[in-house]
Amino acid sequence: MAVIGQQSLYQDLKKALSGTGIIVAAGDQGLVEAASRPVDITMAGIMGAAGLRPTLAAVKLGNRVALANKECLVAAGSLFMREVDKYDTELLPVDSEHSAIFQALDDSSKRNIDKIILTASGGPFRTFSLQQLQHVTPAQALKHPNWSMGRKISIDSATMMNKGLELIEALYLFPVAAEQLDIVIHPQSIIHSMVSYIDGSVIAQMGAPDMRTPIAYSLSWPERLKTPVEQLDLAKIASLSFESPDETRFSAIKLARQAMLQGGNTPTIMNAANEIAVESFLDGKLAFLEISSFCERVIEAVQAQMGDKSPLSVEEVLEIDHSTRIMAQSSIIM
């Protein structure tokens, strides 16, 4: 079955696949239908809020869901995890950081966690001063030093909002409190994240920055698949470096941490506001350093209208997401 999200392209897809025997559908309902079919593993790779309903449909199958969509956890974390628990679904993270943490945990170790430490490359502007950050262009921000990624996630990596969103994801995925989540800058992106334990032990997952490893793991767990990924040669890499994140230059981390601590609908609003902010930055309508302060203002404005309560259903999540986008868009235009 092949489904295209945009309803208007249904006829094109149907024509292109005619005679193949492949079932064709389109639109949100088509995506949910596809995700509801009995399967062994669902790879939830639809980006944005659009991935919410189909991924939840897959969760209800009670099989394995390999999760590459951020919104399920960032925008709808509580209700998403409630469904995962209810249907006893195997939720496997695909993000390299969360896959690393998953690999550094086992059933018994979960009781003995001191901290979860997410590594961050620091993005293309790690060494830039505040002054320099004022003038960075979309073209500069799209050049990530280690990973080859889409436009939205490249900008999130440059602002480090990406890492902020990952903190929130980690809070829902793993048995820790917000205070147990840390970030360390590690420019080489070789250590993908780690877990420190109460006995002083730290378990880290490392490897070349290549998404095929975490993708393979989400499919093969608890086994592993042979991949064509280059084996790590630390003597060749020679040095791994680490530094503390600077939340003054990269205020998105601070904002995301506040949103995580505040809870309720704040992460949902922040996530939608950030999407509009990134688009606006790419369109030249917002400066790089305005991205996170813009999100902050949007959160305030939206909560002034609809309060800050946790969304209790997907409908409520989508309603918050939708309203936030409208308010954010209109404030960009004005």
Next chain:
Amino acid sequence: MAVIGQQSLYQDLKKALSGTGIIVAAGDQGLVEAASRPVDITMAGIMGAAGLRPTLAAVKLGNRVALANKECLVAAGSLFMREVDKYDTELLPVDSEHSAIFQALDDSSKRNIDKIILTASGGPFRTFSLQQLQHVTPAQALKHPNWSMGRKISIDSATMMNKGLELIEALYLFPVAAEQLDIVIHPQSIIHSMVSYIDGSVIAQMGAPDMRTPIAYSLSWPERLKTPVEQLDLAKIASLSFESPDETRFSAIKLARQAMLQGGNTPTIMNAANEIAVESFLDGKLAFLEISSFCERVIEAVQAQMGDKSPLSVEEVLEIDHSTRIMAQSSIIM
């Protein structure tokens, strides 16, 4: 029960403990008796060949043995592991490297190992030239950069024979072939060892160089104990470096690797020869660079006399150990 190895000190110990109700014994038989008493966990911490019989006695209890003695694996690996299997004993390594590897493995991951990579600090002479190594003194060799250790193990660390012995231990402890065992120099001793998998993933165990962490783990596994060990702060450490081991300057690694591949009684002989070589170096009777070539000559001489077959009993191991020491000692005197 308290046992002193040296038979001649039995009366002194008995006097010192009189009135305490503690049972007192001495000598090899006393050690075996103590190790045979029903316990939950035996910490096998007797150094050298003297640890062999008591540790095997503990193995036969079929409970947990936390292993800090090297000889059980290096000198008697095959027969020791046969007993561990036979009695279904939980064998927990205490060495920081092997504890790290143990922590980087789980039941399912064992089938998917690419390599086991032992880290080595490189010892106090890591950056010395061959020329400089010719003149190093016992005092220089006893100063280890990261770990506070006994004299014998400090010299083994300086020659890197220590790492060679650890290769052999790893071969018996973990489900890998000799070709899957690698060494990487990592001067900071923060990563204690790692396991690389077929999917490109590497799991590493890290921490401050503090033996309390692996000791605690050998007692608490599969749980962890809260220890007073300082939590790792990678941003403070700032940099971890790696290089390939140089088997020209540190020929003991090469020798140990050969012994491991050759098998039979070679590791048993090498281990005993090395003990005499280290003593002789500390006594000023052997130059630093002669340690490993001396061991090589002793292996040849002993095998010319008694062949190279694997010892089949503890008696045979002790006989090989004893004969080697006598031949090695006499060749030092001559």
